[in-house]
Amino acid sequence: MDNNSRRKMIIEHLSNSTKPVSASFLAELFCVSRQIIVGDIALLRASEHNIISTNRGYILDDIMRKKHTRVFKVSHDEMRTEEELNIIVDFGGKILDVYVIHELYGKISAKLDLSNRNHVQNFLECLDGNANKPLCKLTDNVHYHTVEAESEEDLDLIEKKLVEGGFLIDEK
Incomplete structure (x- = not known):
């Protein structure tokens, strides 16, 4: 070399x-x-x-490694959580967090840092449905993810795949 x-x-x-x-x-x-x-x-x-x-x-320096972020508002039942998270990581996204906007308590968030299918699987194993339930259970399955990617094009592709999967809620 x-x-x-x-x-x-x-x-x-x-x-x-x-x-x-x-x-x-x-x-x-x-x-x-x-x-x-x-x-x-x-x-x-x-x-x-x-x-x-x-x-x-x-x-x-972080200036050299500037990442692009976007917030996606999504909704789905608990059975589709894995599919939604895998779409994001499979198309180059890192799921930084999940949050909900609760009618009484306001914004409730949790850090996730999921960047591959193994991370997704480990997270899902912690959601046992009894003591550990997803935040979206507080808001009729509506929740938000802050997603980081290398480029706006990657985020556009993730958005397109979330729309195709019926996950994305259009706020317009």
Whole structure:
């Protein structure tokens, strides 16, 4: 792998990481010395990549990793929860939260952070129907999801699939 390819791969790896990445890890990943990686990072910074050094490794500044978010108002019965969540994650979305607007209590929300089918499955296993019920039970199945994606196009596709599935409520 040449130097430029390695540097592109470093940026790609940092942009996909949710936590700091150490120079030692990158060195092992690309089969070079730690000093080579330190030099690569210096060159990448000089070429206007906003890489931040932390005591645990390197991260890209959030400006470089800007995500797009959209809130979807949806409704379905409990039997279709898995289908709805899988549509979102299958088409590149990360479900940040779920919330309802309750007539008496106002907005009630819960953080979810579901980004793949395994996360969805783990969440569903916690909804046993007895003690743990979905928030939408408080509002006749109407609820909202804040969804994050890499692009507006991904969010548009998720919206289209939710409409096709009969999940999305049009607020217009």
